[in-house]
Amino acid sequence: MTDRTAEAPSSATLSSTLVGRLRNAIMRGDLMPGTRLNLDRMRASFGVSLSPLREALCRLENDGLVTIVDQRGYRVTPVSAENLAEVIRLRVELEGMALREAIQHGDIAWEGRILAALHQLNRCKRSARSSIEEQEVWELAHRAFHAELIAACRMPLLQQFCATLHDQSDRYRRIFLKTHTPDRNVAEEHAAIADAVIKRRVREASAILRAHIERTGRNIQTALDHGLCST
Amino acid sequence: MTDRTAEAPSSATLSSTLVGRLRNAIMRGDLMPGTRLNLDRMRASFGVSLSPLREALCRLENDGLVTIVDQRGYRVTPVSAENLAEVIRLRVELEGMALREAIQHGDIAWEGRILAALHQLNRCKRSARSSIEEQEVWELAHRAFHAELIAACRMPLLQQFCATLHDQSDRYRRIFLKTHTPDRNVAEEHAAIADAVIKRRVREASAILRAHIERTGRNIQTALDHGLCST
DNA sequence: GCGCCCCCAATCATCGATTATTTTTGAATC
DNA sequence: GATTCAAAAATAATCGATGATTGGGGGCGC
Numbered sequence: 001m002t003d004r005t006a007e008a009p010s011s012a013t014l015s016s017t018l019v020g021r022l023r024n025a026i027m028r029g030d031l032m033p034g035t036r037l038n039l040d041r042m043r044a045s046f047g048v049s050l051s052p053l054r055e056a057l058c059r060l061e062n063d064g065l066v067t068i069v070d071q072r073g074y075r076v077t078p079v080s081a082e083n084l085a086e087v088i089r090l091r092v093e094l095e096g097m098a099l100r101e102a103i104q105h106g107d108i109a110w111e112g113r114i115l116a117a118l119h120q121l122n123r124c125k126r127s128a129r130s131s132i133e134e135q136e137v138w139e140l141a142h143r144a145f146h147a148e149l150i151a152a153c154r155m156p157l158l159q160q161f162c163a164t165l166h167d168q169s170d171r172y173r174r175i176f177l178k179t180h181t182p183d184r185n186v187a188e189e190h191a192a193i194a195d196a197v198i199k200r201r202v203r204e205a206s207a208i209l210r211a212h213i214e215r216t217g218r219n220i221q222t223a224l225d226h227g228l229c230s231t
Numbered sequence: 232m233t234d235r236t237a238e239a240p241s242s243a244t245l246s247s248t249l250v251g252r253l254r255n256a257i258m259r260g261d262l263m264p265g266t267r268l269n270l271d272r273m274r275a276s277f278g279v280s281l282s283p284l285r286e287a288l289c290r291l292e293n294d295g296l297v298t299i300v301d302q303r304g305y306r307v308t309p310v311s312a313e314n315l316a317e318v319i320r321l322r323v324e325l326e327g328m329a330l331r332e333a334i335q336h337g338d339i340a341w342e343g344r345i346l347a348a349l350h351q352l353n354r355c356k357r358s359a360r361s362s363i364e365e366q367e368v369w370e371l372a373h374r375a376f377h378a379e380l381i382a383a384c385r386m387p388l389l390q391q392f393c394a395t396l397h398d399q400s401d402r403y404r405r406i407f408l409k410t411h412t413p414d415r416n417v418a419e420e421h422a423a424i425a426d427a428v429i430k431r432r433v434r435e436a437s438a439i440l441r442a443h444i445e446r447t448g449r450n451i452q453t454a455l456d457h458g459l460c461s462t
Numbered sequence: 463g464c465g466c467c468c469c470c471a472a473t474c475a476t477c478g479a480t481t482a483t484t485t486t487t488g489a490a491t492c
Numbered sequence: 493g494a495t496t497c498a499a500a501a502a503t504a505a506t507c508g509a510t511g512a513t514t515g516g517g518g519g520c521g522c
Contacts, residue, residue: 013301013475039504049477050505051282055289062293064388070244071483073504086386093328155317157295161392244505270474280507281475302513304474 014048018056021046026065026076027167029175037066037074063164065171081224084172088217091165095213096206098150098158103202106152111198117145118194122187128179139170145190149197149209173216176223184215245279249287252277257296257307258398260406268297268305295399312455315403319448322396326444327437329381329389334433337383342429348376349425353418359410370401376421380428380440404447407454415446 025031043053057074060066067077102110124138146166150159189212196205256262274284288305291297298308333341355369377397381390420443427436 015475016301038502040502051285051476054282054286054505055475058286058289059292061290070247071504073484083388086388089386090388090392093324097324155320157314157317157321157396161321165388246505269472271472282506285475286505302474 013052015052015055015059018046018048018052019059022056022060023063023065023167026060027171027174029171029178031076033076033079033175035076037076039073064168079172079175079224081221083168084217084221084224087165087168087172088213091162091169091213092210094158094165095146095150095162096210098153098155098162099197099206099209100202101153101155101158102150103152103197103200103205105154106197110148110152113151114145114148114194114197117141117148118190121145121190139174143170149193169213169216169220172220172224176220176227244283246283246286246290249277249279249283250290253287253291254294254296254398257291258402258405260402260409262307264307264310264406266307268307270304294395296402310403310406310455312452314399315448315452315455318396318399318403319444322393322400322444322448323441325389325396326377326381326393327441329384329386329393330428330437330440331433332384332386332389333381334383334428334431334436336385337428341379341383344382345376345379345425345428348372348379349421352376352421370405374401380424400444400447400451403451403455407451407458417443 022031031037037057039050039053043050046053057066057068061068065077066074068074121138121141121144124141125134126138130138143166147159147163150162153159189208193205193208193212196208253262262268268288270281270284274281277284288297288299292299296308297305299305352369352372352375355372356365357369361369374397378390378394381393384390420439424436424439424443427439
């Protein structure tokens with residue numbers, strides 16, 4: 001899986017950097033779900049040749065952000081209420097499993113990293129009037145916090161699945177809750193999860209995480225229903 | 232995800248057919264874990280250009296059969312006891328979840344398809360003296376049976392995860408249990424699963440499936456430990 | 463003799479052009 | 493007016509060649 005946090009520092013191949021750029025464009029909704037991705041035009045607008053572009057799109061297909069049909073090109077993966085429901089459901093199950101494992105295996109240093117990630121996240125301003133850059137920083141910190149929660153689970157494949165699902169879930173949130181100001185105190189929820197995790201309260205932690213994910217899911221689902229009706 | 236059953240009938244792009252050929256080569260152990268995949272030599276031996284080759288390898292990376300390192304080429308994903316353990320663990324959890332959902336949602340036609348798949352599977356001869364082709368047919372039927380069990384779960388993403396994990400698990404089995412004659416009556420286990428599923432006995436079905444997966448896992452793990460020591 | 467640096471061969475990454483496929487368009491027919 | 497077929501335009505897939513990057517081996521200084 002491509003690293004989402006570090007922006008390809010040294011040994012970055014052109015394809016890899018493209019993956020990052022395209023991922024951001026899709027996640028933030030610059031490229032809306034269902035959009036056809038014309039190769040020639042993309043080649044022109046990104047200033048690259050077809051080979052790295054194809055490779056980047058192929059890698060994004062793995063993350064479920066792009067859909068390929070042989071001989072018929074690429075498009076941004078469409079959205080649907082059913083797909084969102086499945087993403088949320090799987091996030092609950094898989095992140096829950098990962099969290100339980102992490103609590104079982106994590107050491108003190110891991111607890112420290114969770115607190116650090118939480119602190120970093122809380123330092124991000126996030127309101128309706130935040131600049132794009134500020135929001136972007138919050139997204140990164142938010143992603144990092146959730147990743148850290150399950151980082152100690154010793155199951156790399158599972159972490160990868162969770163990352164993929166989180167990507168897809170974030171895309172929905174960022175597109176359909178774009179105008180939606182945070183209605184609930186998300187920061188408190190994060191703090192509660194971190195607290196329960198560090199106190200090694202397995203049941204409590206996974207219950208809060210589940211609620212956290214499902215609440216977000218319901219909010220998106222509502223917005224999605226309205227959005228799809230009006231379109 | 233690429234279709235594993237149909238061998239790219241009509242609108243097959245060169246890359247797609249390559250994916251199938253390479254997947255088979257890796258799954259059956261012609262290309263052993265860890266092998267470096269030299270692009271030039273492969274280009275020559277498959278008689279294609281670099282573009283479709285790269286694309287095929289990229290798609291196989293998604294399935295976890297090939298590992299890419301920027302600027303340093305491709306290699307067949309290595310194996311390890313830890314990885315195998317995680318694959319088995321995740322198969323148990325995810326296929327279990329999928330099976331429970333399928334039992335809940337499946338209709339009569341689905342039951343019929345399960346029985347059909349089981350029948351097809353039982354008609355395959357499988358012994359130490361089977362020809363390669365016969366073994367290949369069994370592998371396909373086996374895969375189809377397991378896929379059918381969870382086909383009614385209404386969770387396409389979950390099915391995809393299961394398919395990926397099954398691929399990885401099958402690779403281990405086919406490489407490390409190559410000489411190993413089936414020690415137990417696998418056919419009976421399959422019949423028992425199908426029976427429990429059709430009788431809608433959720434707990435019983437998932438318990439048998441779990442045992443089925445874990446037993447195979449233990450056998451592979453044993454062979455793997457010996458194999459890795461002797462190498 | 464040992465370690466470091468630079469150069470060369472091998473190999474991966476990228477490009478621009480060519481070929482094959484799909485989609486559109488437009489004219490002829492029913 | 494709708495339908496069907498064929499040619500043309502658009503677009504995707506593939507190729508062969510060119511431009512980077514890496515890793516190994518010989519030469520130089522210490």
